[in-house]
Amino acid sequence: MSGDHSHSEDQVDSGSRFNSHKHKDKYKDKEHKHKDHKKDKEREKSKHGNDHKESSDKKHRDKEKLKHKDGSTDKYKDKHKEKRKEEKMKSFDGKVKKEKENGFAPPHVKSEPEENFYHSPQLEKSLKRERDDDNSEFKPKKIKIENDKKAKKRKPNEDIKSKKTKNKKGEVADGKKKAKKEPEEKWKWEEERYTDGSKWKFLEHKGPVFAPPYEPLPSNVKFYYDKHMKLSPESEEVATFFAKMLDHEYTTKDIFRKNFFKDWKKEMSSEEKAKITDLKKCNFTELSDYFKAQSEARKAMTKEDKLKIKEENERMLQEYGFCIMDNHRERIANFRIEPPGLFRGRGDHPKMGMLKRRIRPKDIIINCSDSKHPEPPPGTKWKEVRHDNKVTWLVSWTENIQGSIKYIMLNPSSRIKLQGEKDWQKYETARRLKKCVDRIRTQYREDWKSKEMRIRQRAVALYFIDKLALRAGNEKEEGETADTVGCCSVRVEHIKLYPENDGQEFVVEFDFLGKDSIRYYNKVPVEKRVFKNLQLFMENKEPDDDLFDRLNTSVLNKHLQELMDGLTAKVFRTYNASITLQQQLKALTNDENVTAKILSYNRANRAVAILCNHQRAPPKTFEKSMQNLQTKIDAKRDQLSDAKRELKSSKADAKVRRDERSKTVETKKKAVERLEDQLMKLEVQATDREENKQIALGTSKLNYLDPRISVACKKWGIPVEKIYNKTQREKFAWAIDMAEEDYEF
């Protein structure tokens, strides 16, 4: 009874397949796991150590079958399995349905607009990532990176004598197109660089801003438990957290309610605890209404009051929002400490609804120069003040839900040395991958034939990471987070194999929840060897066994490190994202006018977002706003045809009057042109928006696309301002500074 049959029957409704499992007994098997791995390895060695190097695939398979037979490697999964089964059963009763409305339409399957205009063949192609079918992509055209002197000059690892150039990112930031700067300014963003791993020499800041203290409710706002009940401030505060979320579907979820109630009780006085025993009987509506009224009131404030608040915020920003780091005044990203509230995990998070504690000064670690440190609020103490210049954070504390550390760090635009330079290095690494990706691809294809299971698994996983831009997929502690996976942690239940599907051979269907519980759904034809390997990996496994049972991210990354210095799984995402953008741009940008070019750019960007599976929930008002736009378009059409008619008649009129150079005709002509232009813009906008319905461009734009590619779009007459807004230009100041139009990723 092989696992893959029992699980391929599809009665499990697609929603429930994704419900996460709260694996409570996560520790059960750890020891076994290690042992088993070790055993396997020995077995592998003794079995294959003296094999002939070129045995046939089949031979291997037979041998490897043996390896699987005893199932030893997979033992450790069994416990989880049971857990998961339980969970599945649970999810049947429909408690937890499709937690992510948005995640469920695979981007490339999404119904495409009819006009072929929408998807150029190239785009289509890249969407499906059918790279392997045409080898061309494995042989990228030679690109003279060498030409890019600047890039060279500034090899990440190369030491740069800290040459003091100008500082202040101000000029770039202030929105004015400041184009070319004088050479001496050119590399201002890369001045001091420390070779000893220090991140700074001097750091001074004002410390964090704490959440405002709790303000008890006015006495006319009442909480009811059967009848009115006055809560102690502590439990009242927690009650308000729940009340504020009453409209959110979170509060209907069992886990959320359970976690909340449990934590709430901890805050209650003993009398309260004795009385309040059932969350269902709690009536929060007055509290909820009160907060709604408050936010209404805030919206309805007078201009002056709003201005006052704005000014106050600005003052806070100026006072706390900046630090001095090595002679620069740098913007801090999050100087406000996270306020207390209820934890909102994403997806089916086992901890959703838990109380996120208020952070006090004594929870806070301050990091700064030892010259002087920020004062804690009167009457309080910091947990610690340290002076660690090997890290970039200014403030940290430990959060009580997962026990992880939270930080206050700098803004992404912050110079340069910290963020900008890191960013730049990231893309330089990706460009180095570009130079050796052929070699790596050749190698992993070779490794598909390896005698060793672990090598085959590694090679197939790498193929997916490369071809599909999957994330690495670290192991996660079960029961602590939502059940999501990445490449190395994909389970048998997440893929289906089709020897033939829709006229294509060797199709693999992926269906799993990735980071943030966003669904990854994709059907891809793969090479035969990959397919056969997958079959092999799945043999004798249960649906919830790891597909790559002899692989994890650290093994994979260690291997990658050997292939290229600095190479890790995520570099493939960066590389493939950036290279895709560059290719798509070349293919798409033939249009004459800027509007069309921007659309092309967005489409290229979209191709990347689809590759990286960056989805968003379709905006709530999407349908309506599309309709509005359509109305506008129709109106514009009417206007246009009117204008055309008028033009015609005035032409005829002019003819009659033998008025060769009629003013009216000229004006009418202008009007028609203007309307045509406007109509075109609207239509492009509609196209763009429709295509973007559930795709988020921001993430790839901000994190995966080498900004220099975008900057270089000026060669097609696309100004940076049309691609990056002000914030983005700040973040990418380094790229705007250095990239020329001939920049090649």
Place this chain on the structure above:
DNA sequence: CACGTGACTTAGGATCGGGTCC
């Protein structure tokens, strides 16, 4: 090597605020 942990990047949703439309 497994494991825990710390630092930092990547991520989508919520909220804000300024412009537009009626």
Place this chain on the structure above:
DNA sequence: GGACCCGATCCTAAGTCACGTG
């Protein structure tokens, strides 16, 4: 001048990956 809409910004969760420890 109020409602609405949308991009920008804020928020903080959730990844990746390196490193230290035993």
